[in-house]
Amino acid sequence: xxxxxxxxxxxxxxxxxxxxxxxxxxxxxxxxxxxxxxxxxxxxxxxxxxxxxxxxxxxxxxxxxxxxxxxxxxxxxxxxxxxxxxxxxxxxxxxxxxxxxxxxxxxxxxxxxxxxxxxxxxxxxxxxxxxxxxxxxxxxxxxxxxxxxxxxxxxxxxxxxxxxxxxxxxxxxxxxxxxxxxxxxxxxxxxxxxxxxxxxxxxxxxxxxxxxxxxxxxxxxxxxxxxxxxxxxxxxxxxxxxxxxxxxxxxxxxxxxx
Numbered sequence: 001x002x003x004x005x006x007x008x009x010x011x012x013x014x015x016x017x018x019x020x021x022x023x024x025x026x027x028x029x030x031x032x033x034x035x036x037x038x039x040x041x042x043x044x045x046x047x048x049x050x051x052x053x054x055x056x057x058x059x060x061x062x063x064x065x066x067x068x069x070x071x072x073x074x075x076x077x078x079x080x081x082x083x084x085x086x087x088x089x090x091x092x093x094x095x096x097x098x099x100x101x102x103x104x105x106x107x108x109x110x111x112x113x114x115x116x117x118x119x120x121x122x123x124x125x126x127x128x129x130x131x132x133x134x135x136x137x138x139x140x141x142x143x144x145x146x147x148x149x150x151x152x153x154x155x156x157x158x159x160x161x162x163x164x165x166x167x168x169x170x171x172x173x174x175x176x177x178x179x180x181x182x183x184x185x186x187x188x189x190x191x192x193x194x195x196x197x198x199x200x201x202x203x204x205x206x207x208x209x210x211x212x213x214x215x216x217x218x219x220x221x222x223x224x225x226x227x228x229x230x231x232x233x234x235x236x237x238x239x240x241x242x243x244x245x246x247x248x249x250x251x252x253x254x255x256x257x258x
Contacts, residue, residue, distance in 0.1 A: 016179055018044040025051050027071035028129055028143040034073055035131065035139035041075030046175055050145075066149030067161070068174050072142040072182060075133075082192025083140065084248075085233045087114040087128055088202050089195075090142050093185035094124050095205055097177040098146075102165050109207045112226070112235050112252050117207060121160035123147050142182070148174055199229055208254040213237075216251040226252070 024030060024047040031045050047070075050063035063069055078086065091114040098116060099108040109117045116124040125145040133139055148171060151159035162174065188194045203209060208226045215222045215237060224237040227244065234246040 016044055017042055018046065021045075021047045023047060023049045023051070024069075026143075027069050028127060028141050031071040031073040031141040031143075032129065032131060032139065035075065035133060035141070039073060039075075041073050041077075041139070043073040044070060044175075044179060045073070046070045048171060063145065064147075064150060064152055066171075068144075068146040068148050068171050068178070070144050070146075070175060070178060072179075074140045074142065074186075076137050077140050077186070078189070078191040080138070082195065083130060083138070085192060085195045085198070086140065086142075086189070087126065088229075088233050089185050089189045089198050090114060090126055090128065090144075090182070091116055092198060092202055092205070093181040094126065094144055094146070094178065096185070097174075097181040098123065098162070100177050100181070101162060101167055101169065101174065106165055108205075110202055110205050111207050111254075112229070113233070113249075118160050118162075118165050120207075121151075121158040122155075123151075123160050123162065123165075144178065146174060146178070195233075196231070199231070199233070203229055208252070211254055214253045215247055216253070217247075217249075222247075226254075 027045045027047050027050065031043065034043055046068065049065045050069050091110045094116045095108050095110050098118060102108060102118065107119050111117055114126045115122055123146065127143040128140060129143070130138055130140045147159065147161035148167070149163055150161045185198070189198055209228070211226055213224065213226050215224070222237065222245065224239045224245065227236045227238040230236055230246060234248050235252065237245045237247055239245055
């Protein structure tokens, strides 16, 4: 169904700094450019369509009109040793935002490392990009593509959109839910000091804990059981020989899940 578009403005909304557009190349690209130009962080950039969207590992991200594309620029959000934990905090925030819009009964779950599923189908793409700036600071851009009106077509996995799950609001209400949840989770993360609690909440909403899975790495594929998430956010894979392998990056596949 058609979803009312974002407001056409470049402004600050309440306590949030935000630039909102109808059509951009990539909200992440604009946020990174803002960081290089000296922006202090805390800036949201949103769009209803992207022409050059991208996903994890440089994959193209299909950016259909009517969905929400939002990037949040942060400057030095945590010490370097805690930055790798941010994707889990972001996934939690997105999960909470979608659950607030759809209701918990819609089975809004997270999947390692930072996928968000509704009813077992992917509804969001998340991409975090960090960069060391000329002044020595580190910028982190949190990019979220939320399927609101419809999912991209011709995907190799099952996908859904908020409108297909009963949502009847507009893009502004989706953005407000996302921004509010992100504020809350980043505050609880407390620059890394609160990751233990975030880890427990993530596991409580995760699919596949205790289930057999296949992990596809750059140069090999491994099968095992998703046992837990360690203190650094790595997936602990229990192998058939009794060993436990920590996985820092890769694609995880469970039976019946994207």
